Amino acid sequence: MELYELDRAIVGELILGKKVYERLQELCALGTRFAGTAGEKLSQEYMMNELTSYGLKPRLEEFEHLAWQRQSSQLEILSPIAKELMSVSLAGAPSTPTEGIEGEILFLGDGTPSEFEAHKELIKGRIVLVTSLSPQCECSPPRQCHRRTKYGRAVAYGATALLFMNNQPGMLPQVGSTRQNREGEIPAVSIPFEEGKLLQHYLTQGPVKVRLQASNRSFLNRTGNIVAEIHGRKADEVVVIGGHYDCHDNSPGATDNGAGVALLLELARIMRMLGAEYEKTIRFVFFGVEEMAAVGSSFYVARHQDELERIHLFINLDGVGKRGGKTFDTQGFDDVSEYVLGMAEQLGYGMKIPQPAFSGDALPFVLAGVPTMAMKRGGADSIFGHEPSGSDEDRGWGHTAADTLDKVQPFDLYESAIIAGQALLRAATHTGAIAKRRSEAEVKAILAQHGMNEVLSFMKWPTIPIGPKEYRH
Numbered sequence: 001m002e003l004y005e006l007d008r009a010i011v012g013e014l015i016l017g018k019k020v021y022e023r024l025q026e027l028c029a030l031g032t033r034f035a036g037t038a039g040e041k042l043s044q045e046y047m048m049n050e051l052t053s054y055g056l057k058p059r060l061e062e063f064e065h066l067a068w069q070r071q072s073s074q075l076e077i078l079s080p081i082a083k084e085l086m087s088v089s090l091a092g093a094p095s096t097p098t099e100g101i102e103g104e105i106l107f108l109g110d111g112t113p114s115e116f117e118a119h120k121e122l123i124k125g126r127i128v129l130v131t132s133l134s135p136q137c138e139c140s141p142p143r144q145c146h147r148r149t150k151y152g153r154a155v156a157y158g159a160t161a162l163l164f165m166n167n168q169p170g171m172l173p174q175v176g177s178t179r180q181n182r183e184g185e186i187p188a189v190s191i192p193f194e195e196g197k198l199l200q201h202y203l204t205q206g207p208v209k210v211r212l213q214a215s216n217r218s219f220l221n222r223t224g225n226i227v228a229e230i231h232g233r234k235a236d237e238v239v240v241i242g243g244h245y246d247c248h249d250n251s252p253g254a255t256d257n258g259a260g261v262a263l264l265l266e267l268a269r270i271m272r273m274l275g276a277e278y279e280k281t282i283r284f285v286f287f288g289v290e291e292m293a294a295v296g297s298s299f300y301v302a303r304h305q306d307e308l309e310r311i312h313l314f315i316n317l318d319g320v321g322k323r324g325g326k327t328f329d330t331q332g333f334d335d336v337s338e339y340v341l342g343m344a345e346q347l348g349y350g351m352k353i354p355q356p357a358f359s360g361d362a363l364p365f366v367l368a369g370v371p372t373m374a375m376k377r378g379g380a381d382s383i384f385g386h387e388p389s390g391s392d393e394d395r396g397w398g399h400t401a402a403d404t405l406d407k408v409q410p411f412d413l414y415e416s417a418i419i420a421g422q423a424l425l426r427a428a429t430h431t432g433a434i435a436k437r438r439s440e441a442e443v444k445a446i447l448a449q450h451g452m453n454e455v456l457s458f459m460k461w462p463t464i465p466i467g468p469k470e471y472r473h
């Protein structure tokens, strides 16, 4: 079949088959898929059954990691008034001593490097409060300021605990991880926007003292990545398309990343159903434990070290059900940017390449020098003509208890599906190299160029042995 016929077949089936949204409904009905929960296992079974029913032979590539379970958390203002605040621990955070931790609050805005630097002398012994916003910092070069960097800085500068306030109203704490595959050093809780605002108000009048008691548990969990392949003409030229199936423990993770899983399943079904002979082998990978800092994808890259040369492109689908035009973060690979812009032009989409975020399941592939593109919202025209809105500086409903099925509009999902389907088809039918695999020295240069050295060292990333040696912790 010609490319255009395949396009029509894929896009037609994505829309008329109506299965992407159905898959998402079914996934959300299983409850949370947080690592170490029963829902994680149920979702694995669900994906294995689906892939098998498409005539594929899925396998579970197992790994063992440090899982985490919340038990309780209690945050009280002791002065200027006595009041209990809503709080939930960040994933991976340790317990406090039973009697709790008491201390004065220090508010450091969005927790950017300059906020931390400016107040460096005041941090030791204090409980640091930051917002959840990830602004493209004033840093040069600009880069997103991630929660794990804020946590890392709070630890490095001697804070006794971290309070992470949601930057969006609605009395919703926004959870997230603290470290990769190791327990955090200091307790950390998320509080709703409104509780953070209240603390800020008291801080304008004088010191604010709080007590935090938190109890959490870490344990070893055996889980895995699910992998299924459609063999192409060239067995040694592989396009990996992946997304994580886990989510946090407070929601069914509809936007993050149920939508990506539903879409991956549907692409696997349709690409297989068409029975076309693609040039490259297509490998679908459903990663586990992304929400504990890209653990499953790191194990995947570590395990497949010897065949990474064969992976011509990695396409990541994460958070793809959100409103707004779609583009691809090409992770500082200039030849992948050229490839994406060429494709966008051919398809008539107005894509702009955003600043690389170096986050989620894309990062392990980047560290290993594999050409990577990660679907992202913003910086693009919508193919359905609606106004582009939002950016990934703000998670919206993601990581809150409100990341539920009703937050995903089918047409947003279809828009992502069409773009992902066309991108995958083009990569799979591409003859020869798509972009250059980077050497260790070239990876280091990309990371240095984007100011990632400092970020990775505060994050103590990676703990799983991949990428240039000096970055390992």
Ligand SMILES: [Zn+2]
Pocket: 244, 256, 257, 290, 318, 319, 360
């Ligand atoms: Zn995600």
